[in-house]
Amino acid sequence: MSEAVRKVIIKKVRKKHGERHHSGSWKVAYADFVTAMMAFFLLLWLLSMVSTEKRAVMAEYFKNFSLFKESGKTFQPGSAFVITDHIKKAELKPENVAMSLKKALGRKGAGQQGKAPGTGQEEALMEHLRVDAVDGGVRIQIIDREGSPMFQLGSAEPTEKCREIIAAVAEVIRDQDARVAVEGHTDAAPFRGDQITNWELSTSRASAARRMLESSGLDPARVARVVGYADTDLLVKLNPKDPQNRRISIILLQPGTGGAALAELKKEIPGSMQPQMPAAVAAKRAPADEAPDREQSARQALQEKKAAMKKKKRDVMGLWD
Template sequence: MARRKHDEEHESHERWLVSYADFITLLFAFFVVMYAISSVNEGKYRVLSDALVSAFRNEVPSSISVIQLPNQAQAGAKPKVSPSAPPRAPELEAQAKKMRGMAGDIRGALGPLIEQGKVRVTQSKRGIAVEISDSVLFDLGRAELQAASVTMLKTVAELVRDNDNLIQVEGHTDNQPIRSTQYPSNWELSAARAASVVRLFAENGIVPKRMVAIGYAEFRPVEQNETVEGRARNRRVTLNILADNKDEVAVLPPADTPRPNGQ
């Protein structure tokens, strides 16, 4: 006699809802607990917010730039500003005004040489650049200052002597090789020419630690060396009077000299 087949049990397809509901409940409880134990320190949030806004605006945040002791307000003392704080807008404007006045004085003193094309005076955010042709300063292949150039450089020294701006003196040559006993290459010649100017400035009252002498040889040309005129333009000494002083002369950045034909 054949056995009756048991009715097959129907499998439930909704059992996953139980696990899902448990997971959602636990997740909700977790966020409720986290919210209950969290707290916002309004003071720290405001300091952080001010610092971020000031960083993007290149300003000093009012909440951290001024350090004031409790008894300073009662004594009427002025708050101390952190030494590392960047200059404020009035200080930047005063600095720019000073540099414009200095550049104008230099142009006025070197007017005849500027008209002859032997001196160029330009101003940028970096400072003032006074480019002087080597024909005004030196004999060919020499680093001793000519007598006429000494008077001109003394005039420049008088105009910048009473300021604290750092001065970077750069010597440049053309690409014609020099092989003398005194100057085996253009490196020595360009460095010696920059040093001659620095030494004269020091002898005329400029603090030596404000200055640095750099020789670039022929490797920072402003014109092509294929022509006589181009080589004459490349033989030069540039005085960079920097607007933004650094703590050490050794960290002065090199000048952004344009290269011929985009080189």
């Protein structure tokens, strides 16, 4: 045959393609990463908007959190007034105490009138309160306003508004560890006759405030002292008869401080409710024919000097003679 039979050869070739780009799985991982970063920066932004005291409460809450312990505690401002033990023992600060007082007054006003908290009644009651820091603690002052006294005129009988404010104060301070000192102050308006003076009145009002605190839940063992100062320490010195000079001071001493100062003050004032009599008054009451010797005179002068220095500087508890 002239033509040879051609053999058909079938060649199978496998085409090599470029490496696949892992399809779309990398996009899922990248999206997860971006979402996590967004959540992280959003958390940082939210934390920067929270006040310092609220951040401290949140930190304490999560520091001691456990699934196996009692739950239900909260740190939100609008929630029920529940404080854990480690928050109760936190450092006393005037802003924290003032905020707690405002909330307590709002809750009491809402409970009595059947209204929601924050109706404005607490603002009116807060006008009678001043909270400031003293060495080693915090002082809460309950002051009179023009036409709105805390006690009946010339007596230690508290008004209904005073009872409400002191009940709110007791609610705030009863779970603290701080010792409590109660002071009574009056204005410079004198009494007619010699039956009662501002010394007796200020001491009686301080004792009445102590009784109201204890009846509202304050542990009596935490009361360090109750004393009246009459008109010797005016709040408005330029106007001795200003209503704001009539006030009750409740001083909270930070735990672990002020023990020595308290012991010293108790030595100077025998009895927790006995006001210290000025040296000048004591000298007038001494018999005319009994002149003190030089040593006694020097001792009295030294005591007067110490009293003046303490009144300017204040002691650790914020109490002064």
